[in-house]
Amino acid sequence: MMVATSVKRWLSAAAFGALALGTASTGVMAAGGAVDLPEQEWSFEGIFGHFDRGEVQRGLQVYLNVCASCHGLQYVAYRDLGDIGYDEDQVKAIAAQYEVPAGPNQDGETHDADGYPLMRTALPSDRFVSPFPNENAAAAMNGGAVPPDLSLMYKARPNGADYIYALLTGYYDEPPEDFDLPEDFEMMAGLSFNAYFPGHQIAMAPPLYGDDVEYADGTEATIEQEARDVTAFLAWAAEPNLERRKNMGIKVILFLIVMTGLFYASKRKIWRDQH
Numbered sequence: 001m002m003v004a005t006s007v008k009r010w011l012s013a014a015a016f017g018a019l020a021l022g023t024a025s026t027g028v029m030a031a032g033g034a035v036d037l038p039e040q041e042w043s044f045e046g047i048f049g050h051f052d053r054g055e056v057q058r059g060l061q062v063y064l065n066v067c068a069s070c071h072g073l074q075y076v077a078y079r080d081l082g083d084i085g086y087d088e089d090q091v092k093a094i095a096a097q098y099e100v101p102a103g104p105n106q107d108g109e110t111h112d113a114d115g116y117p118l119m120r121t122a123l124p125s126d127r128f129v130s131p132f133p134n135e136n137a138a139a140a141m142n143g144g145a146v147p148p149d150l151s152l153m154y155k156a157r158p159n160g161a162d163y164i165y166a167l168l169t170g171y172y173d174e175p176p177e178d179f180d181l182p183e184d185f186e187m188m189a190g191l192s193f194n195a196y197f198p199g200h201q202i203a204m205a206p207p208l209y210g211d212d213v214e215y216a217d218g219t220e221a222t223i224e225q226e227a228r229d230v231t232a233f234l235a236w237a238a239e240p241n242l243e244r245r246k247n248m249g250i251k252v253i254l255f256l257i258v259m260t261g262l263f264y265a266s267k268r269k270i271w272r273d274q275h
């Protein structure tokens with residue numbers, strides 16, 4: 001089954017590649033449509049892919065400090081951070097910075113006398129706390145646009161990593177002069193110009209300016225560095241089992257090669273006896 005799914009992935013990657021080649025000649029940009037994404041190198045892509053711990057940990061810092069004020073990560077639990085190199089106490093400390101609804105107390109109450117929900121400190125078993133109670137609240141705080149949950153964003157967009165990186169580094173104050181926009185293109189109030197967002201107008205103001213975080217490992221926090229790190233973090237969030245999956249795929253292929261050799265040797269032996 002493992003082999004069947006990876007073969008399917010390779011096939012669809014090949015098909016996508018062929019499609020990309022086929023469309024590449026139509027120019028950098030279809031009017032008002034998608035722009036070719038600059039290709040980046042990622043440690044987690046390719047069959048020997050793995051996550052760079054330092055990169056993913058810095059990405060967590062960027063997510064928590066910047067993105068988490070608008071975007072949730074509803075499928076990731078704090079204890080999953082054990083996978084990227086945090087020990088139990090560190091995970092507890094990260095979770096303890098957040099609060100979640102407490103559920104009914106001894107008297108069966110879920111709200112205090114003023115009508116506010118009772119809260120408790122988040123535990124490692126809790127999912128990442130969402131910034132807004134629901135989509136209406138999220139839209140109300142963001143001029144009508146809902147910041148999507150980022151748990152699966154890496155998988156939800158073609159070339160997810162290149163796309164997220166390009167989006168975060170693709171803001172301009174004004175559309176660049178040589179940018180091929182439709183005649184009737186007009187910037188709408190409250191939106192920002194982004195070279196890589198479909199339609200080029202996005203309701204997310206540029207989230208990164210550089211120095212938005214002070215990295216624990218001392219890395220310089222340029223926009224590009226932050227964008228790279230948070231992209232790696234989001235790839236891990238969407239595919240926490242990637243390393244296990246790829247290792248298993250490699251083992252299965254080695255196993256099949258060895259078995260093929262054995263079967264071939266025994267076939268030769270059996271047939272030799274027949275002559």
Ligand code: HEC
Nearest residue numbers: 066067069070142145146147148153164202203204207230
């Ligand atoms: C102030 C709120 C805010 C912050 C902070 C913020 N975003 Fe967003 N983000 C939004 C909104 C609103 C949208 C929806 C934009 C739209 O549909 O026009 C969005 C959309 C996105 C999308 C989806 C684009 C698509 O193709 O649909 C991605 C990816 C994203 N944000 C990543 C991030 C990352 C990574 C960070 C942190 C570095 C971040 N955002 C910080 C508000 C925010």
